[in-house]
Amino acid sequence: MKSMSRIKIYLLVFISLVAASAHAQTTNYQVYALFVVNIAKYSSWPTTGAEMDIVVFGKSKVFDELMKQNGKVVNGRTIKVRQVENITEVGQPHVLYVADGKSGAIDEVMKSTEGKPVLIIGEREGLFKKGAGFSFVVMDNSTLRYDINSTELEKRQIKVSKNLSALANSTI
């Protein structure tokens, strides 16, 4: 009986620690989301419409942060954020944010959005070399930056402002 209560105490401590760990996230996804919104703000698409459709492909805490921007207006378009797990659900959003865990599916992403004006942003560093229009990079001083694949953006007829391009860590 005593050992049962002891196990319960251990379990309680373990659960408390795991619960505490959920609040100990060290990556600042608020900043990632801010970058996403600003990349969208300083880009233009060949299509017209009232909405700015942002899709998060895969699980990422950036979705929670982007949801805080849901309904706000950027360049006359209302931000509409959704999250999908399956590539078939992606559709043709303005911005497709590829979560770190879905980086391995970048080829499928490229295939399903080929030729479409979809601005792909990779959470994982280096994804711009595999076709994403933007991908994030954490600098040595821990500041967040991005790399740009301008060739891919041109193919998709997405224009980004000179200011946005000028601040890229690297561009191909």
Added chain:
Amino acid sequence: MIKKFSVTLLLIVFGLPIFGQDLDSLMNLNAYTEESDLQKILNKNVAVSTQKLTTRETPGIISLITAEEIRNSGARDMIDVLRMVPGFEVMQDLQFVMGLGLRGSWANEGKVLVMLDGQPFNELLFQTVALGNRFPVDAIERIEIIRGPGSAIYGGSAEYGVINIITKAAESLDGVVVYGTGGFHSGAVGRTNGGVMVAQKGDEFSWDFSLFGGKGIVSDQRHADEIYGYPEMDLANETNADPMNVNLGLKYKQLTFRAMYDQFKTSDPILFISNKNFYADLQYEWKINDKWQVTPHLKYYNQQPWTYGTKDESPDFKARATRMLSQVDALYTISRKASVTFGALYFQDEATDLLDDGYFGGAQSMTLNNFAVFAQGLFKHRLANATIGFRYEKSNRYDGAFVPRLALTKKIENFHFKVLYSQAFRAPSLQNINLAKTGSVNPERSNVFELELGYQFTPEMLLAVNAFSINTKDILVYSSEGVDDDFVEWYENEEKSGSQGLEVVYSIRKKNWYAHVTYSFSRAIRDNTVAVYEVPQTSNQYIGFPMSKVTLNTNFNITSKLTFNPTFIYASKRFAYTTLDDDENPVCTELDPYVLANAFLNYSNLFPGLTIGVGAYDIFNAKPAIPQAYLGDYAPIPGRSREYVVKLSYQLNFKK
């Protein structure tokens, strides 16, 4: 500073409509959440790793001790500091000179490299580092410790570990500090130490000058030693531990120069022992471009280590040891994700008998020529940082040693891991070669496996656990027999020794308090062949080492100026040769576990710049004895009794 700015910026940015933002402002935003006080310590790049990696990603098991922790704890000397570090023990070498044990093994002779502002304190004759009332603890900015091998980068004195001590004057001070410590036992003065530091930091030219000196004792107990052979004496009157250190640093642009003189005079009830070391170190950090940095070094050491003799008589041993060393190392940054450090060095050691006795094999002097090449590559990947390195060292007196090193480390959000494999070696020193029983000795070599897992439960709380396995082959062992004219001492390569174990570190740092809890466990390897390390009672421990040690260091900020810092150390039972039997053979006995409890109150800025601290060390009067780390004719040094400590320091910063 950047982080604070980032948070403020983020609040402003998210508080405004998203149209109103300046793109440039985004470039200052940090990819990580604001650092907690604990993270600020952990995320600082560790100089001892030679590469720009934080504590949690450095390819080594790291302990960091800050000036704040030393000040709050009231540490009297390096013994107090190192006792709080997992795996470290302080043991007696001989002649009441104390040295380091690490992870269950004796590590004083060339196994742990100890540096003060970059200058190695392992003397050139035996490679030992005498501890005790020696290092200026109140002048220390931080101590970086690798609790594992560092031979690939640091060479043949870093087989088991590296301790890098950085003083405030050399690192951060821009002003003047005067400090003093008094330690008082019930019947004796334990120590009176004092020092002064002056340093000025400029954009192009910086300089620092430090002076430290003091007087102390090794123990305040009355004691008789049947093994060594002295009647009961009052050790407070018969022993001393008197340090002196003069330290000068100059820096002009990338050119740095440091000169240091260190003297440590100590004694046992019969003999006096002195160590005198002079260092001069010139280096130039030549940043050719963004990719290349080349650093040539020139170093000269002139020492008189281990001069000893009967008190009030001429020394029985007095020798000078010099080293002239030239080294070039380079850092090539291939990309943001890859870099390579490599270099080569050559040095000549020379020992000269100052007593004209032909001590070195009938000659007055002997030389040792040594060269080494080393390289270490760091490749950062999102899944792991890989470190691959090696060192090759060759001397005219012994076979070459090639030691590779492999490490995988990574911090992934709250979790980090380190998988480390190192070969390490201890290069035979002048006296190892001179006193070789069989005429020559080889470098001893260690195979070391380490695994660390760590998890940061909250930004203020980190738990890290590591396991290690150390196997040392051809271990260089000192032995002696006889007394006076019949005294003989020698070194020889024994087949094997080593240890296995684990270490746990739990740190929590809140706004008004912090605590570090550590547990370390070590066990002797089953097939140890070094008889002088063994005890008859068990094959699990070597002489003098506890199997388990627990430490607790807690600090409470009672007010913004007043701190209260209790510390506790528990060590399990140990074994030591304490007396002689009827046939005059040494008898090994079990020493009871001990608890050392200490408490220190510190009041900062009593007047601007003036800090005062008072405390008591060994409150319960446990007096843990300090055993000799091998069977070598000395009973344990009786531990000192409760010591009341008073510390004063005054700092005046220069105006900018």
